Each structure stands twice: as structure tokens, then as C-alpha cells.
Amino acid sequence: MALAGCAGGKKKPRLAYEERPVELLYNTGANRMDRGQWAQAVNYFQEVERQHPYSEWSRRSILMQAFAHYQANDYPEAIADAERFIQLYPGNAAAAYAHYIKAICYFEQIVDVGRDQAATGQALAALREIVQRYPNTEYASDARLKIDMVNDQLAGKEMTIGRWYLRNGDTLAAIGRFRTVVDRYQTTSHTPEALYRLSESYLTLGLTEEATRNGAVLGHNYPGDVWYSDAYKLLTSRGLRPAVEPAGSRRGFLRVPFRKDKSQTVRPPATAPAAAASDASAQAPAT
Incomplete structure (x- = not known):
């Protein structure tokens, strides 16, 4: 049965x-x-x-x-x-x-x-x-x-929450999220925006020194990034000036989309018993 x-x-x-x-x-x-x-x-x-x-x-x-x-x-x-x-x-x-x-x-x-x-x-x-x-x-x-x-995905989640806090006037909570991106996920594609948002948030609180410092870090590491161009305009409109002139308008990183292509996944290791490989009618999958 x-x-x-x-x-x-x-x-x-x-x-x-x-x-x-x-x-x-x-x-x-x-x-x-x-x-x-x-x-x-x-x-x-x-x-x-x-x-x-x-x-x-x-x-x-x-x-x-x-x-x-x-x-x-x-x-x-x-x-x-x-x-x-x-x-x-x-x-x-x-x-x-x-x-x-x-x-x-x-x-x-x-x-x-x-x-x-x-x-x-x-x-x-x-x-x-x-x-x-x-x-x-x-x-x-x-x-x-x-x-x-x-890491890029986790940084993106922090940015999403941080932007929401910023839109709703909870600036300190937003700063915490953007700071997490800069400190923990600094090699991801979200770091330039996080530095810009920090400058923006600190200006909202009237902390001009912190705003300028984050703008300077952004300019030093991403001088040609569009986020730095925006930060430069924002700071200079308030009479502040980060140390680096913007060098253009390009993104520092390109995000890599998630691809779930199973054909690229490593297959099981070829450790089957030898007799399996000798059966021409039904071979085990190759690695």
C-alpha cells in the first residue's frame, strides 16, 4: 500500500x-x-x-x-x-x-x-x-x-524609517537611524544620502557645527555625488560652507538589485558513492 x-x-x-x-x-x-x-x-x-x-x-x-x-x-x-x-x-x-x-x-x-x-x-x-x-x-x-x-538592504530599511521620522518631525529619532547607516553600513550605497540627511537634520535643530561637519565628511568621501551637491547648496544657503567644492553630480554607488537566479546557486558537492557515477542511465547532477 x-x-x-x-x-x-x-x-x-x-x-x-x-x-x-x-x-x-x-x-x-x-x-x-x-x-x-x-x-x-x-x-x-x-x-x-x-x-x-x-x-x-x-x-x-x-x-x-x-x-x-x-x-x-x-x-x-x-x-x-x-x-x-x-x-x-x-x-x-x-x-x-x-x-x-x-x-x-x-x-x-x-x-x-x-x-x-x-x-x-x-x-x-x-x-x-x-x-x-x-x-x-x-x-x-x-x-x-x-x-x-x-547590508545594503538593512541600510535601506534604516533609511526608510529615518525618512519617516524626519517627515513627521521626530528629528532626534531620524538622526539615530541615519547615524546607524554611517556607523554600521558605511560601505553601502546609502551612506551619501545618510550623511546628507544628517546635515539636514542638524540644521533643523540649529546645530550648525554638526551639520557642517557631516557635510564636510560627505564632500571628502563623495565629492562627485549628487547628495553632496544638494548638501553644499543647503549649507551655503545658510551661510555655511563645507571644506570641499562639489566636483560634479553623479552617484557614489549604484545599488545592486536582488536577483534570485537559482541557476547561479552552487550545487551539491560531488561526493556521491562511486557506484552512482557508473550508472549511465541516471547520473547525479554535476557541480
Whole structure:
């Protein structure tokens, strides 16, 4: 009799139990992955675990399930698979990949700056863990690029809140948000605007020395940025003058949009048992 699992209120059909060679189960699952049949691939890899729980094939199948769930946009299941592998095999060389797929799942759940950024914080923590644990791997190289994007997202959230405070007359609260961007996210694309907003906010409070100082920092680091041109005009209109003349009107940085292109994600490491590679009818996916 076919077995059925239940997840999220929906029945998920599973393979009918029939004892089969582990090589056949594993390679059929790999073949389904190559075809993009993610749910079927998961079924076969789960069957490998069920029928051959203490084998190298079983260990490898957990990672393959994580990747298949990720490709199907089933992020909670992919994260659960990755965490299960980390708990069971923390010292295994493939644990680096489990950490990576977990971080990517959080990364792809990041939403626009106008909404809650819980996934953004989780993504940043997971990406940093990869860089710290596995600094010389391809996973760390990809994580470093994504950390920059995540920081830009978090800075954008601070700017959104800061602007709202400024529009509503809560200048001190706005200054706190803009200062966070300058102090914590100073390499992001939002820093020039944050410095401009600080000058603007301090002028509102009558703190001309602080306003001029932030304008000077903006001019020194971003002399050709349009935000500095605006700051220069604002300060000189009040009889103040930062130290640097504006050098033009261009942006200091260009924001990098989030791209969720799964084809660019690093695939599971090629550590399947040798017998899998010898089956010409169903090869495991290449790295």
C-alpha cells in the first residue's frame, strides 16, 4: 500500500515501499533532479534514507533533498534538511554545503525594505557563519558577495524609517537611524544620502557645527555625488560652507538589485558513492 506524508495540510504522495538496490534509488532521484522534477527527486532520496539509513548514500541524500526543496521554493523544508545534516554530521566536509543552502534559503526570502526584515537578519547571520567557518571555499566567496547585498538592504530599511521620522518631525529619532547607516553600513550605497540627511537634520535643530561637519565628511568621501551637491547648496544657503567644492553630480554607488537566479546557486558537492557515477542511465547532477 502506498504511504502518504502530510505537510502544511496537503498530502504528499510517497513511493510504494519496495526494497530496491540503493544505487537504483539514488540514481533515479538524481535523474529526476536533472529533469527538474523536484518532488519526485525528494521521494527517491527519502526512500534511500528509509531503506538504507546507515549508508553513505543516505548521508548524501539529505543534501540532495535540501537542494531539491530549495529549487522547488520550499524554503522551510530545505532549511530543515540542511539543519538535520548539520546536526547529524557536523564534522563532515559536506557540512559547509548544508550551511550554504540554509543561508541561501534565508537570502531568497528577503523582502523589500518597507516590510519586516526578519529573513534579512537570519540571512546575514547564516552568511557570516559560512565565511567564518569555511573562509577558503566557494561557498564563502559567494557568501561575501551576498553579505554586501544584505547590508545594503538593512541600510535601506534604516533609511526608510529615518525618512519617516524626519517627515513627521521626530528629528532626534531620524538622526539615530541615519547615524546607524554611517556607523554600521558605511560601505553601502546609502551612506551619501545618510550623511546628507544628517546635515539636514542638524540644521533643523540649529546645530550648525554638526551639520557642517557631516557635510564636510560627505564632500571628502563623495565629492562627485549628487547628495553632496544638494548638501553644499543647503549649507551655503545658510551661510555655511563645507571644506570641499562639489566636483560634479553623479552617484557614489549604484545599488545592486536582488536577483534570485537559482541557476547561479552552487550545487551539491560531488561526493556521491562511486557506484552512482557508473550508472549511465541516471547520473547525479554535476557541480
